[in-house]
Amino acid sequence: MPIGAxxxxxxxxxTNTRYFDQGEGPVILLVTGGHFGNATATSPIESWxxxxxxxxxxxxxxAVEKLGQGETDNPQDNDYTMQAVARHLAAFVVDLDLRDxxxxxxxxGCMPVVVLARDIPDxxxxxxxxxxxxxxxxxxxxxxxxxxxxxxxxxxxGQRWVFQRSAFDPATVTDSFVxxxxxxxxxxxxxxxxxxxxxxxxxxxxxxxxxxxxxxxxLTWLSQGGLKRPTQVVWxxxxxxxxxxxxxxxxxxxxxxxxxxxxxxxxxxxxHPFREHPDHFNALMRAFIEGAMQ
Amino acid sequence: xxxxxxxxxxxxxxxxxxxxxFGSSDxxxxxxxxxxxxxxxxxxxxxxWEHILGPLAEDRPTIAIEPLGHGRTGLSSQPLPAELSEQCxxxxxxxxxxxxxxxxxxxxxxxxxxxxxxxWERPDLVASLTLISPLCLLPTGDAIPSLALAGRLHxxxxxxxxxxxxxxxCCLPDHVGSGRFLAEAVSxxxxxxxxxxxxxxxxxxxxxxxxxxxxxxxxxxxxxxxxRMPLLILTGAEDRIAPFDNVLALWSQVLPCWxxxxxxxxxxxxxxxxxxxxxxxxxxxxxxxGQS
Numbered sequence: 001m002p003i004g005a006x007x008x009x010x011x012x013x014x015t016n017t018r019y020f021d022q023g024e025g026p027v028i029l030l031v032t033g034g035h036f037g038n039a040t041a042t043s044p045i046e047s048w049x050x051x052x053x054x055x056x057x058x059x060x061x062x063a064v065e066k067l068g069q070g071e072t073d074n075p076q077d078n079d080y081t082m083q084a085v086a087r088h089l090a091a092f093v094v095d096l097d098l099r100d101x102x103x104x105x106x107x108x109g110c111m112p113v114v115v116l117a118r119d120i121p122d123x124x125x126x127x128x129x130x131x132x133x134x135x136x137x138x139x140x141x142x143x144x145x146x147x148x149x150x151x152x153x154x155x156x157x158g159q160r161w162v163f164q165r166s167a168f169d170p171a172t173v174t175d176s177f178v179x180x181x182x183x184x185x186x187x188x189x190x191x192x193x194x195x196x197x198x199x200x201x202x203x204x205x206x207x208x209x210x211x212x213x214x215x216x217x218x219l220t221w222l223s224q225g226g227l228k229r230p231t232q233v234v235w236x237x238x239x240x241x242x243x244x245x246x247x248x249x250x251x252x253x254x255x256x257x258x259x260x261x262x263x264x265x266x267x268x269x270x271x272h273p274f275r276e277h278p279d280h281f282n283a284l285m286r287a288f289i290e291g292a293m294q
Numbered sequence: 295x296x297x298x299x300x301x302x303x304x305x306x307x308x309x310x311x312x313x314x315x316f317g318s319s320d321x322x323x324x325x326x327x328x329x330x331x332x333x334x335x336x337x338x339x340x341x342x343w344e345h346i347l348g349p350l351a352e353d354r355p356t357i358a359i360e361p362l363g364h365g366r367t368g369l370s371s372q373p374l375p376a377e378l379s380e381q382c383x384x385x386x387x388x389x390x391x392x393x394x395x396x397x398x399x400x401x402x403x404x405x406x407x408x409x410x411x412x413x414w415e416r417p418d419l420v421a422s423l424t425l426i427s428p429l430c431l432l433p434t435g436d437a438i439p440s441l442a443l444a445g446r447l448h449x450x451x452x453x454x455x456x457x458x459x460x461x462x463x464c465c466l467p468d469h470v471g472s473g474r475f476l477a478e479a480v481s482x483x484x485x486x487x488x489x490x491x492x493x494x495x496x497x498x499x500x501x502x503x504x505x506x507x508x509x510x511x512x513x514x515x516x517x518x519x520x521x522r523m524p525l526l527i528l529t530g531a532e533d534r535i536a537p538f539d540n541v542l543a544l545w546s547q548v549l550p551c552w553x554x555x556x557x558x559x560x561x562x563x564x565x566x567x568x569x570x571x572x573x574x575x576x577x578x579x580x581x582x583x584g585q586s
Contacts, residue, residue, distance in 0.1 A: 237549060255531055255561040267555035283584040287577035
């Protein structure tokens with residue numbers, strides 16, 4: 001059982017969506033990172049394997065595979081855009097009739113999180129934003145950091161290399177985590193997405209320009225005080241792709257308008273601080289959610 | 295234990311000094327150390343913790359102790375300390391008087407400096423370290439160009455003067471008149487004027503110099519090593535006394551060697567984040583203690 005719970009499926013506007021749902025109480029929705037069409041590595045739902053069950057002892061925790069990620073279907077009509085990802089996630093929240101949702105996004109998962117806070121604010125209670133180059137202002141270094149993978153596409157070695165480049169301590173990258181990512185990469189539908197993005201040119205022609213447009217839109221919205229929910233920005237300080245300075249800039253942007261905003265920096269942590277310091281992250285989440293629900 | 299119970303002070307002789315303690319536990323997990331009057335600003339005292347001491351004590355045994363020269367500790371044993379080392383020795387004596395085990399030390403500004411020195415010297419006494427608004431530890435270049443406390447009301451040790459200073463140290467001043475912190479600061483100032491050399495109400499230059507030396511020594515030492523216990527730096531993101539940028543500069547010095555280090559910034563809070571936003575501060579502290 002991935003992350004220790006039975007997988008559930010739900011058709012969201014015709015898109016078969018896989019998710020995991022366990023526990024009772026205030027709702028936490030975990031949104032994984034990852035973009036379409038990465039032939040080197042995926043961002044599996046098992047990213048949360050050290051957090052899902054511990055948090056589900058106090059909360060109802062839902063981990064969902066975004067549009068095109070994990071085993072969730074690819075976009076319909078080749079709509080390989082972050083806008084489509086956010087629409088799918090919002091429809092998921094509405095379909096499950098989730099209320100007072102505490103959103104938790106990491107990396108590329110932060111972008112749909114803030115879009116949901118804008119588009120369906122009546123269902124959102126708080127936001128936790130973790131190490132996101134996709135959302136944070138400043139120069140993204142993902143392409144620089146992950147350039148020159150010494151292994152071929154669609155290999156375990158490539159997946160491991162990316163995970164290790166993303167971590168502070170490469171030893172925290174387990175064989176099973178690598179296998180989880182590799183398994184997703186081997187799915188036929190994942191290969192289809194890679195073909196569409198890489199060979200079909202959708203990455204340059206569609207995904208990247210539309211993402212840039214959405215990022216501009218959301219940073220403007222954030223800087224004008226749109227996000228009016230308790231927010232914590234959590235950042236691993238040793239992230240090569242999303243530097244800590246960008247996390248601080250994101251915090252300042254939100255804090256300029258939202259009084260209940262915190263920044264939490266964790267030393268000796270990379271792109272997945274909740275994997276490298278799971279006990280600390282879980283304690284932080286418990287305290288934050290308890291406060292947000294008061 | 296209620297918030298009211300823990301704010302009834304008790305006295306304990308530590309070394310040669312009568313020491314004021316808040317909280318009834320004689321085997322505390324958490325020990326809070328308040329800031330002092332070193333800079334001639336506010337007569338710091340243990341009541342500064344009044345909004346979080348009770349809630350913390352409900353979670354785990356917690357006390358607040360006034361370090362030597364802070365609050366009323368040591369007032370009857372003049373002269374007041376001229377060296378940080380005296381304050382540290384006093385605090386180590388107190389910790390050694392407890393059942394032998396490490397404690398979570400939480401220090402506000404100068405209280406944090408004392409706690410950090412103990413972490414270096416006696417790591418066996420410290421389970422974790424929390425530095426709140428650690429002005430005395432911050433990289434400042436030559437000085438922090440802040441006008442936050444310029445043009446103080448006079449006399450500064452009057453009720454209006456102390457209220458003015460505390461309010462201008464904060465981002466949210468709503469808490470200033472609530473509880474007993476301000477009243478005790480004024481009472482303390484009055485007693486000092488009556489009983490002591492009025493010099494104690496001016497900046498304690500000798501003590502401040504010892505803090506400056508200790509700060510430099512910390513910077514040098516942190517290049518190569520750090521204590522092993524977890525560290526939390528808790529700061530108000532709109533602190534004009536210990537500015538967030540300077541706290542981040544301290545953080546950059548801590549990062550290379552301090553393995554378990556975290557920084558938690560609370561928005562809309564200044565020099566007293568635990569008074570300005572007690573709930574957010576409690577959450578950060580409890581998460582820190584829980585993993586230490």
